[in-house]
Amino acid sequence: MTARQAKASEEALLRIFTIPEAPGSTLSVIEQNISQNLMGFLQESVVAVEKPLTEIERDFQEHQIPAAPKFVSDYADEMMKTLVAHSVHTSAPSFIGHMTSALPYFVLPLSKMMVGLNQNLVKIETSKAFTPLERQVLGMMHHLIYDESEAFYKSWMHSANVSLGAFCSGGTVANITALWTARNQLLKADGDFKGIAAQGLMKGLRHYGYNDLAIMVSERGHYSLSKTADLLGIGRENIIQIPTTNDNRVDVDKMRITAKALERDNIKVMAIVGVAGTTETGNIDPLDKLATLAEELNCHFHVDAAWGGASLLSKKYRHLLKGIERADSVTIDAHKQMYVPMGAGMVIFKDPTFANAIKHHAEYILRKGSKDLGSQTLEGSRPGMAMLVHACLQIIGxxxxxxxxxxxxxxxxxxxxxxxxxxxxxxxxxxxxxxxxxxxxxxxxxxxxxxxxxxxxxxxxxxxxxxxxxxxxxxxxxxxxxxxxxxxxxxxxxxxxxxxxxxxxxxxxxxxxxxxxxxxxxxxxxxxxxxxxxxxxxxxxxxxxxxxxx
Amino acid sequence: MTARQAKASEEALLRIFTIPEAPGSTLSVIEQNISQNLMGFLQESVVAVEKPLTEIERDFQEHQIPAAPKFVSDYADEMMKTLVAHSVHTSAPSFIGHMTSALPYFVLPLSKMMVGLNQNLVKIETSKAFTPLERQVLGMMHHLIYDESEAFYKSWMHSANVSLGAFCSGGTVANITALWTARNQLLKADGDFKGIAAQGLMKGLRHYGYNDLAIMVSERGHYSLSKTADLLGIGRENIIQIPTTNDNRVDVDKMRITAKALERDNIKVMAIVGVAGTTETGNIDPLDKLATLAEELNCHFHVDAAWGGASLLSKKYRHLLKGIERADSVTIDAHKQMYVPMGAGMVIFKDPTFANAIKHHAEYILRKGSKDLGSQTLEGSRPGMAMLVHACLQIIGxxxxxxxxxxxxxxxxxxxxxxxxxxxxxxxxxxxxxxxxxxxxxxxxxxxxxxxxxxxxxxxxxxxxxxxxxxxxxxxxxxxxxxxxxxxxxxxxxxxxxxxxxxxxxxxxxxxxxxxxxxxxxxxxxxxxxxxxxxxxxxxxxxxxxxxxx
Missing domain, CATH: 3.90.1150.170 (Aspartate Aminotransferase, domain 1)
Structure with missing residues (x-):
């Protein structure tokens, strides 16, 4: 390539960063169709009759990154045929098999705004107003669950070094965050022991004299809980699955008996998880009774309300989740029944200082005393999805x-x-x-x-x-x-x-x-x-x- | 409220799901500005002079979810003043302090398409063609690092129950996933022992007869590694930070000496992490030497190339990362130097069966033998961000x-x-x-x-x-x-x-x-x-x- 050719390629390349899509371009037309009639676009673009997966895969066989750049319009054309046509019409009113739904129209332009702003919520330096906004959303969700006083939120919502919860990509990370925090609170620093975060699980168990840890949950608990137990080093077998009664709710009496047996084996019940909306049958555990049992056992009480949590927004039906206000932590997914697009999970902590058990700092980022949200999250860099939850809460009300x-x-x-x-x-x-x-x-x-x-x-x-x-x-x-x-x-x-x-x-x-x-x-x-x-x-x-x- | 009034509110509400934003509405105008001139929009909308955080917080003080719905246009107006105006212009060419950049224009309409399609990548049933697409992106990134044969990708890229890597929200989750897998591979099922995933860390250490586990990394390693050690139950103190030589690269001789000392204490080195682009100085550890040491110690070799990894795309400079092809796992963030919006991390595994150590199944989802990607990821439900990486790879080339x-x-x-x-x-x-x-x-x-x-x-x-x-x-x-x-x-x-x-x-x-x-x-x-x-x-x-x- 000559120097002049190189310069020309470079200039062509920079145009994708500087020249917007022309209004008549393929991609602009597609975008317009989406904006003007999303349902129509999906109905027309997604094929009705299913193509076997092995055939779909043929369009995604190439394993080398292509050498030559491709025109945006060609790419868009191709994706309409290979990707969009064989997607799932998750918002179709007759697609009632999973927790997806039609989305409110306003989330489309707002998502674009979010992407265009490209903030990174890990740290105020790269998010600024998005950080107070996210803290407000966490505050509102906290209030929805716990209904604390105005003074409480005034003190804590924007307070440095604490947080009322954490935004996550989804309910799985929310559950992990809750139980990670619970584990670290249980095996915290004490005397010579510097805490599990510093010294690890084995030394923690040894210091506190436990043979092992266990988490009790209904047999209907989400599989993310056994993933959590694996990740945290507790082991899936220590997720003790308790049978349900006839109504698919956990049998609290059996749970109490199991707790006694674990105690006899010197296995500390680290947490009880109540399910508020089981994934398989949609039932809600007797949360009040579980809260009482957790008090008896002096253990953490987490409620996995990943999809049931949205029902707290109904004055008429929120009684179904009675007892949730006694939970130490709660998982809620906004991308389920709160009508936010995929990628908006939350864990809410009753006690604002609770998440300090997982706090991290680093020199170039997350300085002590800052209001950065990244010091109390499992994830590092992450997008401003909180904006879409904020929008839904305000616009739907x-x-x-x-x-x-x-x-x-x-x-x-x-x-x-x-x-x-x-x-x-x-x-x-x-x-x-x-x-x-x-x-x-x-x-x-x-x-x-x-x-x-x-x-x-x-x-x-x-x-x-x-x-x-x-x-x-x-x-x-x-x-x-x-x-x-x-x-x-x-x-x-x-x-x-x-x-x-x-x-x-x-x-x-x-x-x-x-x-x-x-x-x-x-x-x-x-x-x-x-x-x-x-x-x-x-x-x-x-x-x-x-x-x-x- | 009378029945008629209730019906009217309900109909008004359903309109946000069925009636698109009018072309002249506030939000549509904002969106048009973003589409036509993102840089101009940001320059005009984001205020240049910084407002103190405490003042910004005043606009996000309310802790109750508002009762009454709000007009989309009012909300949009408000957000322009309170949120957008006080965001960070991360794509400004003079904003050279973090790993953010201007974005290619085409990611804006494509993001909207992604949100509109609202696929959930956890499972083919809610993602269909997005799953083969994600597998292809993982395959292309695998090829970029490991350059395996065509036959290799033909066998593995779309193979059920294995995966060449995992998409994550970011580099932190990618690092966690890599080291979680390494830990589980090390303490795998053996004889009576059912494996750490099932029985936990303590029993694993006991079975294999180790006093503890350790991870060795340069003192310049990212803070997500100590977060990982905390999460996995290993403890931050067992992230052994090795000093660097004068060029900010880890001192492999010192690392070898440390490894010997750990061995004497019967502490098993679970993994060596090489840093390819330290967050603070941008240096690359001597990856080849680290690979050799990992072979000597018979331990996992992970490379955190969260932002340096993109340099593999340069034939001229990829030699700087020499040795990365010997890593067992590699972290790369596409939202850093690959010009994809926030939220696109990846971990790539050399061995396609490696991630089986963290495999999970559940009845209603992730059935055995399926090609669902969710059985080998830390996250559960997650969006189709892979599409934006796919687009950049194809369009930029x-x-x-x-x-x-x-x-x-x-x-x-x-x-x-x-x-x-x-x-x-x-x-x-x-x-x-x-x-x-x-x-x-x-x-x-x-x-x-x-x-x-x-x-x-x-x-x-x-x-x-x-x-x-x-x-x-x-x-x-x-x-x-x-x-x-x-x-x-x-x-x-x-x-x-x-x-x-x-x-x-x-x-x-x-x-x-x-x-x-x-x-x-x-x-x-x-x-x-x-x-x-x-x-x-x-x-x-x-x-x-x-x-x-x-």
Whole structure:
């Protein structure tokens, strides 16, 4: 390359940093479509019929970074075909299988503003007003949970070296942060011992004379908790899973008995985790009772309200989470039922000084006495997602959330009724928040199973379940592939089996009704579609009907 | 509220989900300004003169979530005044204090697309084509580091249950993920022992018969490593900081001696971390020698190339990172010198099966045998940031990055020369990549200090340093407040003191030249401005000049 050519390439390159996309460019047109009609854009751009993953992968096979630069318009064209077309229409009102929803329009331009400002929240020097804003959002969420006095927030919300919580990329990091802090508070500096943060877990256990640590949680606890136990060096086996009662809530009496047994083995219960909205069935543990038990055991009480936490915004239904105000820490994901885009988790600490147990400093950053938020977070550099939560809280407001949450919960109750009154469907778990599970069970099979249950004929029930599992998987997979609607699936032990004393885990459909645009008609249509698909099954359905006859 | 009123509020509320922002609305106008002239928007909207933080906080005092919804336009107006105006213009070409830069324009509309699609990368069911895309980006980065064969990538890039790395929100999580995996690989299942992931650190140490674990790293290692040691239960004291040689690179001989001492105490070196681009001085450890030592010790070799890693994209300068291809894992932040917005960290694993040590499954998600990326990440739900890295790799290409990286490194060399030849400035550390440190030292003081150094008069050097520290802080703070340009500051022991055998830590200016729009003229102007500010100091400067005379 000659010097002149080099100069020319360089100038061409700098233009991507200085010359905006022309209004008529491919990417600008795409952007305009998104701005003017996101739902339409997604409906048109995302293909309805599923392409096998191995075929999608063909477009992403190249393993070398391409040498030559590519025109933005060519790239945009290509991505429309290979990426957008084969994305998931997570905001479709009929996509009711996961905790995604339609987003308010205003988050689109605001996200762009956030990206354009490109602040780094680790430190005030690279975030300035974003730091007080994030502290305010944490303060508002703290108030939503704990309802402390005005004086409390005046003292603590913007106070250097403390924080009312931490923003995280998601609920997993929030749970890790909470339990990391709890572990460090438990094994804190004491006498000669400089604390677990400095000297590690083994010396901590030795100093305090514990054989081991344990965390107790419902068997319905999120898998991020066992990830946490692994990460923190406690070990997944020390996440003690406590059975639930018939309503999918943790059995606090059994938990108390387990705690006693652990105590006898000199294993210190480091924390109790209450689940406020289990991922599989949406139930809420008896938080008040758990808080009392945590007091008895003198241990940390964490509530994983990653998605249930949003229901605190409903005056009508917040009673369902009663006891959460006694938690030492709470996880809430704003990207679930608070209608913020992916990437906005939070952990809130009751005591503003609690997070000091994980405080870090560094010379060039996070100086002592500063108001930098990065000294009490697991993550380092991170974006200003707090702005989008702030925007939703202000623009939707308590009154707006009241309507959104209540509608969502009431839609779940409507769907539960619909399932119960529709032939060949069986509601497996009632909605406590906006999540429920159910399955397709031909009427004749329902009756035969009821009889088997009355007879205590476990073997027969197992036979039915095996076939029903196959049928449920078939329906769920086919429905997803058809692309009109989507429900997810999981495996749980239906309530009506609990008395049998055996675990009859079954595959079930799982539905989350968080999308404000999901209508009753869509829910009716989901059952119609599932009924049609089930009737096409040539493998499990005939066997089921046959078995019911014998 | 009557039923009719309630219905009306509900309909109004649903409009934020269904009716796009009107083209003439406040928020649309703001967005247009951002799209058409980001630099102009930031220059006009972000105020130049700094407002004290306590005043900014006044706009973020309210601790209650407002009851009434707010118009989007009112909110947008308010945020322009309270948030945007007091943000940091991180992309200004004269903002050379941190690792932020101007962004390519195309990331703005693409970010919007990413937010609109709102995919969740934890699982294919909520990400589909985004998962193969992310795997491809990880594959390309793997190839950039390890240059494996085509067959290798064909076998592994899209293979279920393995991954060539993990996307993370940033370098901190990437470092944690790498060392978590290393810890779990070391204390893996063996005989009766089910592995640390299941049974915890204490049982792991007991089973393998180690007294403790240690991680060795240069004293210039990033603070995220001590955070990692805390989190993993190893303890910050077990991050063994090894002194550097005169060039700010870790002293491998000293590291070897330390390793022997640890071995004698039966403390297992779990990992050696090489730094490829220290945060404070930008130097690169002798990676080849570290790799050899790691082989001798039979331990994990991790390279923290969070910002230095981008230099691998330069054929001309990638030799500076020689030895990185022998690392077991590497951290690279795309939001640093790869020109991607905040929130795009990566850890890359040499061995595709390595991350199996942190694998997690759950019934409703992450089923065994799936290609879900979430089973080998620390985070759970997370956004499709990989798309923006993918876009930069394709649109900028190797050739484009070659120019950007080379210019950046050469600009640093130019600035170093400029500092050396400008009166009253002292270069403290030479740029190896695009980072350097320096300070303002009046010529007379430079000479007096040289004499004191020759005399070995430590006391006198300390006196000078104390005053220089004050002066440097004054200049840096005032410069930031004036808002025209920005350099950061840190504390290091300048090279020319190393032979004295004492640690004469000094406050220095720190400059990162990653922004392609930073010109030579801007750099010249930075020194002019600093000279002016220094001359205004009435406290330290007179004392310094006085001391130099005695």
């Amino acid at each position: 308590r009154d707006g959330y009241e309507i959104l949450i209540n509608n969502s919960l009431e839609k779940a109750r409507y769907f539960a009724e619909l399932i119960k009154t529709t032939d060949n469907f069986e509601l497996v778990s009632e909605p406590e928040l906006c999540l429920l599970t159910y399955r397709y069970v031909p009427q004749a099979v329902q009756e035969a199973m009821q009889q088997a249950r009355a007879d205590g004929d476990i073997e027969r029930l197992l036979q039915f379940n095996r076939l029903l599992d196959g049928l449920t998987k078939f329906v769920q997979k086919r429905q997803r592939e058809q692309g009109t609607s989507f429900v997810s699936r999981t495996r749980i032990n239906p309530e009506n089996n609990h008395d049998l004393g055996v675990d009859l885990k079954s595959v079930v459909f799982r539905v989350v009704l968080a999308n404000p645009l999901t209508t009753d008609e869509i829910l009716q249509q989901v059952l119609v579609e599932q009924t049609q698909i089930a009737s096409q099954d040539k493998k499990f359905l005939p066997q089921l009907l046959e078995l019911a006859k014998t | 190797r050739d484009g990055y070659e120019i950007l990286i080379n210019n950046s490194l050469e600009k640093a060399r130019y600035f170093a020369e400029l500092i050396k030849t400008t009166d009253n400035f002292e270069l403290v550390s030479e740029p190896e990549l695009c980072l350097l440190t320096y300070r303002y030292v009046p010529q007379a003081v430079q000479e007096a200090m040289q004499q004191a150094r020759a005399d070995g008069d430590i006391e006198r050097l300390l006196q000078f340093n104390r005053l220089l520290d004050g002066l440097t802080k004054f200049v840096q703070k005032r410069q930031r407040e004036q808002g025209t340009s920005f350099v950061s500051r840190t504390r290091i022991n300048p090279e020319n003191n190393h032979d004295l055998g004492v640690d004469l830590k000094s406050v220095v200016f720190r400059v990162v030249l990653a922004n392609p729009l930073t010109t030579d003229e801007i750099l010249q102007q930075v020194l002019v401005e600093q000279t002016q500010i220094a001359s205004q100091d009435k406290k330290f400067l007179p004392q310094l000049l006085e001391l130099a005379k005695t």
